[in-house]
Amino acid sequence: MQLPAKKHIFAIPGSLRSGSSNHAVLNFLKSMAPADIAFTIYDRLVDIPPFDPGNDHDRPHEAVSELRNFITNADAVIICTPEYAYGIPGQLKNALDWTVSSGSFTGKLTALITASTGGENAHEALKKVLGAIDANRPEEATVLISFIRSKMDGQGNITDEQTTDNLKAVLSTVINAIK
Numbered sequence: 001m002q003l004p005a006k007k008h009i010f011a012i013p014g015s016l017r018s019g020s021s022n023h024a025v026l027n028f029l030k031s032m033a034p035a036d037i038a039f040t041i042y043d044r045l046v047d048i049p050p051f052d053p054g055n056d057h058d059r060p061h062e063a064v065s066e067l068r069n070f071i072t073n074a075d076a077v078i079i080c081t082p083e084y085a086y087g088i089p090g091q092l093k094n095a096l097d098w099t100v101s102s103g104s105f106t107g108k109l110t111a112l113i114t115a116s117t118g119g120e121n122a123h124e125a126l127k128k129v130l131g132a133i134d135a136n137r138p139e140e141a142t143v144l145i146s147f148i149r150s151k152m153d154g155q156g157n158i159t160d161e162q163t164t165d166n167l168k169a170v171l172s173t174v175i176n177a178i179k
Contacts, residue, residue: 007178008038010074014081014092014122016046021148022080024156025115028164029078029171037175042070051097064098071104075178077135078170080113082148083122088129096129105133109177111141111170115148140173 011029013022023041030039047063055061060068071077081092099105110130114123123144130137143166145151151160158164 006038007075009076010070011041011078014089025080028158045091048095051094056101068102068104076109076174078111083116083119086121088122088125105135107136110135110137111174113143115145119144119146141170
């Protein structure tokens with residue numbers, strides 16, 4: 001008898017800082033995922049080189065190839081990002097640019113969580129980018145959490161009940177869609 005393979009959620013934090021609120025949100029989601037779901041939080045965003053269409057060929061940089069493979073092989077992707085200078089963090093946008101020609105996101109179930117001080121501008125911009133790369137982004141798997149730091153304690157635990165409920169709803173949407 002062969003056991004069914006686990007479903008896999010691949011999570012991308014938009015912040016490079018490991019102790020960021022975005023990492024805390026993704027760790028919260030990971031802790032809420034059922035045992036039959038593999039949940040990987042990507043930690044190599046910093047290794048993605050600047051996007052250069054001239055270097056986007058059959059054998060791209062190893063970190064780019066790895067990112068594309070993670071996305072392609074995942075059943076769903078969750079992006080959790082801050083807003084920097086009223087926009088998408090540069091390294092996250094750069095990584096997403098590398099996925100255009102590969103089609104890694106085409107039809108891929110993708111949840112978007114923007115957790116920042118404000119976040120409205122990055123949130124709207126990321127919706128457009130995800131549309132451009134043909135990600136399958138259900139509205140029920142999209143949430144903007146403004147003033148995220150006021151909704152967490154000093155250890156990065158989410159303390160706001162509405163935020164907890166919103167995140168559980170996003171995770172539930174993703175899990176129900178991939179099962």
